[in-house]
Amino acid sequence: QVQLVESGGGSVQAGGSLRLSCGFSGLRLNTDCLAWFRQAPGKQREGVASIAQDDSSMYADSAKGRFTISKDNAKGRMYLQMNGLRPDDTAIYYCAAAHWYCPVDEPNVYIAWGQGTQVTVSS
Secondary structure, three states: OOEEEEEOOEEEEOOOOEEEEEEEEOOOOOOEEEEEEEEOOOOOOEEEEEEOOOOOEEEOOOOOOOEEEEEEOOOOEEEEEEOOOOHHHOEEEEEEEEEOOOOOOOHHHOOEEOOOEEEEEEO
16 A cells, blocks of 8 residues: 655745655555645645656646656655745645656546645745
8 A cells, every 4th residue: 555645844935945755655666656746725736746667757837947856765755846936836735656657737647645745935
């Protein structure tokens, strides 16, 4: 059974940085991939970035150039380094796992989700 636990959220001022972490277990590392999603109040959940089995990554347009996704299989952790944060990045951030394919625009393919961590960016 896949288990995901996020940490690292918090409150920062615009322009600041945060690094989110997702501890994972139960993944089949040669077939499963991981992603970060976020959901702001009153909005639909949206993809942020994903990382495949070979460590290749994809980013939503909103994250390109500012966020970096990475993972350390030996430690069982995935990360999201967020720089240049803006107030519209305020949301609950979730990590998610899927088999084989991790698109950033199809949340329905994901088979496991963490509980989320709050990120608040003030102007």
